Amino acid sequence: MDEIAKSQTADMRASIGEATRAATAMDAIAVSMAISVESVKQSVQISKDIANQQKLVGELQSRAYLSVQFEDAIYQDATHVFEGIAVVVNRGNTPAYDVTFRTAADILPYPILDDFDFPIPSENTGTSVSLIPAGLNKILRRNIGCRVSDDDVDGIKSGTSESLAMWGVVNYRDAFNQSRYTNFAFTIYWAGKRRDGSDLIMSLDASRHNDSN
Numbered sequence: 001m002d003e004i005a006k007s008q009t010a011d012m013r014a015s016i017g018e019a020t021r022a023a024t025a026m027d028a029i030a031v032s033m034a035i036s037v038e039s040v041k042q043s044v045q046i047s048k049d050i051a052n053q054q055k056l057v058g059e060l061q062s063r064a065y066l067s068v069q070f071e072d073a074i075y076q077d078a079t080h081v082f083e084g085i086a087v088v089v090n091r092g093n094t095p096a097y098d099v100t101f102r103t104a105a106d107i108l109p110y111p112i113l114d115d116f117d118f119p120i121p122s123e124n125t126g127t128s129v130s131l132i133p134a135g136l137n138k139i140l141r142r143n144i145g146c147r148v149s150d151d152d153v154d155g156i157k158s159g160t161s162e163s164l165a166m167w168g169v170v171n172y173r174d175a176f177n178q179s180r181y182t183n184f185a186f187t188i189y190w191a192g193k194r195r196d197g198s199d200l201i202m203s204l205d206a207s208r209h210n211d212s213n
Contacts, residue, residue, distance in 0.1 A: 076150075104119065105144050
């Protein structure tokens with residue numbers, strides 16, 4: 001009986017040891033599976049991030065980009081009032097749709113005061129809707145709507161204390177159906193004469209109201 005008991009005890013110990021080793025192995029397998037699942041999750045997330053990044057890059061490379069730059073100006077004389085002329089250019093690779101413009105011009109202190117909020121009169125809203133294909137442009141013109149004192153014309157042209165300013169906003173929709181805008185604002189001054197005798201007219205972007213999305 002002692003021999004049988006000893007044999008059974010040894011078998012039990014061996015069985016417990018084997019069960020312990022099996023449990024340890026199962027724990028290792030469970031840990032390995034957990035690591036594998038987490039690795040798959042990370043791989044899937046990385047793939048999503050890459051796909052989203054590639055989509056964003058594709059849109060950035062393909063979308064329309066409307067910018068506004070100074071083109072020309074007219075000063076007050078016997079038949080004209082001060083007027084600013086700008087050009088809207090699509091520098092992107094696809095058309096800009098449903099393009100609308102709202103602009104204003106006025107004689108403002110130079111530099112433009114920090115509290116000036118670049119208002120656009122409601123009657124200036126208009127209903128014109130345009131399409132600007134890639135690489136093409138449209139001209140914007142706006143005069144100040146009234147005459148100034150003739151004694152002030154030369155000072156405004158030189159931009160010493162006052163200057164002609166033009167500002168506005170361009171709204172449009174890109175090829176990905178996203179609503180976009182471009183704000184612009186600049187001051188204009190006559191810097192002298194060119195060699196051919198024509199006026200040299202320059203512009204300075206305002207420190208504010210020059211942004212886009």
